[in-house]
Amino acid sequence: MSAAAVSFNGIERPWDLPYRGKVAMACLIIAESAIFTIFVVAYLFYLGKSLTGPTPREVLETPFFFTICLLSSSITIHFAGKSLERNHRPVFLALWSLTIVLGGLFLFGTGREWHRLIYERGLTISTNLFGTTYYSLVGLHAFHVTAGMIMLVIVAIFAFAGQLGTEHSRRVEVLSMYWHFVDAVWVVVFSVVYVVGR
Numbered sequence: 599m600s601a602a603a604v605s606f607n608g609i610e611r612p613w614d615l616p617y618r619g620k621v622a623m624a625c626l627i628i629a630e631s632a633i634f635t636i637f638v639v640a641y642l643f644y645l646g647k648s649l650t651g652p653t654p655r656e657v658l659e660t661p662f663f664f665t666i667c668l669l670s671s672s673i674t675i676h677f678a679g680k681s682l683e684r685n686h687r688p689v690f691l692a693l694w695s696l697t698i699v700l701g702g703l704f705l706f707g708t709g710r711e712w713h714r715l716i717y718e719r720g721l722t723i724s725t726n727l728f729g730t731t732y733y734s735l736v737g738l739h740a741f742h743v744t745a746g747m748i749m750l751v752i753v754a755i756f757a758f759a760g761q762l763g764t765e766h767s768r769r770v771e772v773l774s775m776y777w778h779f780v781d782a783v784w785v786v787v788f789s790v791v792y793v794v795g796r
Contacts, residue, residue: 619772627779630742634783637738638790641731645795648726657719660792664707665784668743671700672781675750675774683767691757697777698754701747708740732791739787742780749773 645654678693712733715721723733753770756762762770 617768617772619769620775623772623775627775630779631783634738634786637731637735638786641735641790641795644727644731648728650726652719652721652725652728654728654732654791654795657715657721658792658796659711659714661707661711661788664704665788667700667707668704668784669781671697671704672778674700675777679767679770679774682762682770683764685764687757690762691754694750694754694757698747698750701743701750701777705740705743705747708736708743735787736791739780739783742783746773746777746780749776 674693674697678690678697681687681689681693721729721732723729750773753762753773
């Protein structure tokens with residue numbers, strides 16, 4: 599990591615470049631935010647324009663419990679990272695594992711909802727504009743959660759094998775940034791699909 603001198607009121611102080619992993623993740627988050635914005639705008643644009651049913655009001659059930667699970671996982675992953683920084687490995691393992699469980703519960707909830715919508719309510723991606731935009735937007739988010747879960751599990755495997763230490767805390771922090779992004783996006787998706795869209 600290279601350093602440079604920065605002058606504040608005539609006093610030079612050393613300045614370190616930001617961690618490359620954080621910069622790369624920030625760039626990825628910005629790019630992914632643009633993609634999600636397109637899908638959200640498309641969902642709102644086509645809202646109420648389906649010529650046939652079912653409509654959101656008729657088939658959607660608000661997933662409060664699974665939303666709480668996902669948002670709670672942001673708290674557990676944050677404190678897991680702090681525990682790794684302090685070299686509290688048992689606490690890290692417990693909180694990291696809990697994050698995986700909470701993320702898994704959210705994906706289970708999404709899968710259960712899709713099963714109900716497809717097999718009980720007859721809503722598929724080709725049923726109407728609502729089905730197309732709903733599965734595209736919620737599916738895009740579920741894909742990102744799944745990608746995050748894979749990375750969380752990989753880290754857990756290394757941690758349980760004793761191959762993860764304080765020297766890896768910055769990499770864990772980068773992964774936490776991604777997970778916080780996924781949670782923040784869900785707040786937007788939840789608001790658009792289950793609040794505004796109904």
